[in-house]
Amino acid sequence: DLTFVPLGGDQPMTGRQILRSHPKGKLFSRTLPKAGPQGGLVPVLRDASGKVLSLPPITNAAGVGEVTPTTRNLFIDVTGITQKTVLEMINILAHNFLDAGSPVKTVTVERDGAAPLVTPSLDRxxxxxxxxxxxxxxxxxxxxxxxxxxxxxxxxxxxxxxxxxxxxxxxxxxxxxxxxxxxxxxxxxxxLQAEPTALRFHTGASDPLRDFVLSVGDQAQRMGLMEVKSFVLTDPEILSGFTPDTRLTANAKSRSFSAVRSTIQAGLLEILSRNISAPKPINIYETGEVVSPTDPVTESFYWGFASLDARASFATAKAYVQTLLKALQIPYELEACTAAHYIPGRAATVLVNGQGAGHFGEIHPALLSQFSFPEPVCSGELDCRRLMG
The missing domain is CATH 3.30.56.10 (Phenylalanyl-tRNA Synthetase; Chain B, domain 1)
Known part of the structure; x- marks a missing residue:
């Protein structure tokens, strides 16, 4: 059985005892796939006389494996999970010693079924x-x-x-x-000398839509809403509660990111569902791109909001929308909304210049149950392009 005095110790210990009781053994024994408290195969370095030098990567042996200020000869072993990384590291260490003026000798590693390996390699x-x-x-x-x-x-x-x-x-x-x-x-x-470029530049201008979205976000924060961001790609199951049609991506690596969102509300409710235990009320908003779920493909920029609170209601959602549109000086009309994710009779469609520009209302209990909300949620979204006219 393997027995030696580990570094920092004064009594011989068996390999099993080191892996089970020694501080380094308990910490690093998991790095040995076939080793453990009950024993197994472990790598051991011995000198020509059979004396143990090290039990890598656990601990060196006391005495011959101990480095002191007076040590002049070092035997360096490097352990790792890939041979390439180990060989690169030993090469770097060897060059460090060479730069310091220390001579470096190579070691030939005999391998079963493979050519001997000489390390470190100083060849370019x-x-x-x-x-x-x-x-x-x-x-x-x-x-x-x-x-x-x-x-x-x-x-x-x-x-x-x-x-x-x-x-x-x-x-x-x-x-x-x-x-x-x-x-x-x-x-x-x-x-290096700079040379005049043949390219021509012109003065740019900010995108009017982006400027408008910034003003919408500014007003949302004035209403006490906190900005959040969700991904444009999402889970089609989350979207199914808001629209029957979903545009899927090709060759998706994960179902969680396999559909392009056609609504801001889905991401807002998902974020709320992950923060149910946070203090109430939770009032959030987001601005971002959405893509139409049916052909022809169109891209829009939406502003959406959601509120999780025991007092959240249709009146709460209406107050957010009316306050925003009034601040932006946008005339509008309201009419009944029949979207399935709202409670019937507690939702409205926003009309700007006679066209639908968004909707808001109180989320249906079936959707509340899907997200495991313990309290009511009101939400809504507006198409920023439509609001601009």
Whole structure:
């Protein structure tokens, strides 16, 4: 059985005892898939005489595995979940010691069914490059023969062919676009000259719709509503409570984001349902894009609101809509609304210039039950394009 004195201890412990009782064992034993309190296979490093050096990644052995201020020889082991990451890390550590003036020796790892692995690897790896590409990226005209002078400052070697030799510690270089970044640093930003552009620019102007939406949001906040944001893509099951037609996306990765919203209200009620335990009342609003559920496809910009409160009612929703339209100085008319997600007789359609511009009302009990609301909810939404006329 595996027995040694762990680092920081003074008594020998078995492998099982270390995994079960040692502070590091209890903390890191889960990183060993086949190990646990009841035993199993664990990696062990021993020297030529069979003496235990380390039980990676749990703990080193006391004595030979202990590093002190007087230690001059180090055996470094790196553990991880992927071989590529482990090898890159040991290469970086090796170069750190070399930069400090310490000699570094390699270790040959014998592997069953595979060629021996020598670590660390100080060999450079090749990356293809094009001098023309590098110059186009930086707006320079450096001859290929002169590139080596600049790139050598970044410890990169130009071989004279189409390859640049990358040191093993540079794990951040994957392609020639990364080399272009190093070349820019080597040249120095202050040495790159700006040139007049052939592009023509003109003075832009703000989008009138966006300006209007900002004014709508400002008025909503004055009414005590808190702004929220939901996703344009949503769950079709949530939309089903508001419209029988749903526009689905192709190749959706998740059902939760497989439908394009055709109403702001669905997202508002979902947000309320996630905050049922918050202090009441909860009064929120949102402005955002919606897409028509039927052909032809049209996109609109809606303002919507919702209120969760024991006193929420048709009168509450009407007060929000009337206050907003009055502040924006928009004349309107109201008529009965028969949308299924409202309680019959407690909803209204907003007409602007004789056309439907939105609706509001008290949410139907069936929908309240779907979202598990313990109290009444009133809600509504308006089409900002229609409000602008």
């Amino acid at each position: 790896r090749p990356v293809l490059f094009s001098a023309r590409f590098l110059n186009e990226m930086l707006g320079t005209a450096i001859a290929k023969a002169d590139l080596g002078r600049y790139l050598s400052r970044m410890d990169l070697e130009v071989t004279g062919t189409q390859e640049i030799r990358i040191p093993s510690y540079r794990t951040d270089i994957f392609s020639e676009i990364d080399i272009a970044g190093d070349l820019m640093v080597a040249i120095g930003l202050h040495n």
